[in-house]
């Protein structure tokens with residue numbers, strides 16, 4: 001990867017209308033120097049993938065607040081290989097389960113779906129710091 | 142200051158003047174000009190050329206094939222613009238399927254190529270060129286990312302390049318392509334020799350009818366008690382058009398015009414009767430519906446006034462079915478949210494309010510599972526068309 005401005009596609013997956021975090025994410029990413037394509041709430045997985053393709057994005061950052069992301073993200077692995085999106089970093093965060101759940105259970109599950117970084121009930125800035133470190137790490141490798 | 146308005150349809154003429162509306166079936170043994178001058182000789186003689194306005198939908202309709210990068214953006218945006226401009230979409234192809242998909246054999250009026258925001262390049266290469274070599278087309282327009290323009294210009298003959306329909310925020314930018322397609326459609330209709338002759342009786346520009354109808358939609362409230370959102374269904378002799386408010390579509394496509402249009406080329410009651418019957422017979426609800434209307438399947442083969450009525454009712458049902466969420470097609474309208482359903486075109490002269498009401502009831506009950514239906518308005522006097530011509 002070069003040091004051109006990184007492009008991020010973001011939005012809230014599935015039939016989820018919680019919009020507040022989405023606005024914050026948009027603003028925070030821009031403040032951190034990313035070019036943001038915000039698909040907003042109620043976005044389906046195919047739309048995310050298609051947006052990544054049309055914009056040649058580096059990162060897909062999905063959020064889910066109502067806890068239903070699992071049902072919407074199972075096909076990620078399949079779409080990822082179908083479109084050869086090997087270099088794209090996949091990130092998900094928010095409330096990743098319905099009701100009480102432990103990170104130890106949730107994180108491996110989402111990683112198996114194809115996400116590189118998984119943030120269950122983790123504060124946004126902590127998540128974005130981790131993402132930046134991850135991207136930096138990739139460049140040095 | 143009165144005007145004479147004339148609409149040349151694929152099956153009949155209609156006129157509107159201060160004396161009201163009139164219509165007459167066309168006689169296909171003579172040219173449109175001769176037929177018209179013969180049937181409305183006195184009327185035409187009574188008006189100055191400057192006061193006669195003509196629009197036409199006769200033999201209209203262009204075909205297109207769209208090549209795009211993804212379903213959710215480039216193809217969706219281009220499809221929307223094409224429909225909106227009255228173009229029939231023959232097929233769509235995704236870039237990553239170019240090598241495997243079968244090229245349509247028919248002659249296409251226009252091929253649309255699109256994909257990527259401007260900061261993305263290298264989407265199109267020789268795979269596209271080989272695919273294009275398999276097609277037969279009259280026009281080709283590129284509305285994708287700017288980086289691929291030099292390659293395409295040097296490999297595709299007579300390529301028209303317009304502004305990318307996807308802006309840098311991934312939103313649709315439709316004006317340039319829409320204008321190009323609308324002009325192509327307009328040229329096709331009014332460029333026909335038959336239509337050109339009509340300039341002998343009018344000093345005004347001849348427009349395409351769908352353009353006129355679309356233009357009148359924002360003002361429809363001045364003529365009817367119609368509350369947004371509404372759709373206008375124009376069931377004609379060769380095609381059935383549906384004009385709808387953008388509010389009814391789930392897509393978050395942001396655009397200038399609040400109204401879109403969809404054309405069903407094969408759902409006309411006269412000229413495309415066979416394909417209408419075919420579509421009806423392959424519909425899962427048809428037998429129940431015929432039963433509901435108290436007729437048998439045999440009626441579809443008959444040539445009677447009753448059969449025509451049934452066909453019109455069928456086409457209402459089929460059009461609603463095709464745009465409902467029950468049958469996701471190119472465009473899905475949120476019919477549950479609909480406040481008014483306006484019918485115009487030939488059917489308003491044949492069907493009664495009750496007949497239309499009963500088929501709409503059947504549709505809402507059977508397909509959408511509800512007993513609440515929108516307000517039904519029949520545009521008996523072609524007010525929508527008149528409104529558009531006057532604007």
Ligand code: B12
Pocket residue numbers: 015016017018019020021024061062063064065066067068091092093094095096097098099100119121122123124125126127128
């Ligand atoms: C306001 C709200 C609503 C409003 C939403 C209005 C709107 N348009 O946004 C309304 C009333 C409409 C609503 C509806 C529902 N809600 Co609600 N809602 C809330 C509430 C109270 C606050 C959400 C909020 O805006 N917080 C402020 C933002 C800034 O914080 P946040 O969303 O938590 O996001 C932060 C982090 O999660 C993180 N984050 C988010 N995404 C990402 C992504 C990454 C990569 C990273 C690193 C971090 C990250 O960053 C943000 C800032 O730190 C929460 C409870 C709560 N206190 O959190 C429930 C809550 C989210 N809702 C909930 C539910 C269940 C619903 C409904 C299903 C209720 C129902 N039965 O109808 C519906 C769902 C409707 C739908 N289709 O989506 C649950 C979800 C439960 C779960 N996942 O286990 C919650 C947690 C309440 C609860 N404890 O039960 N809701």
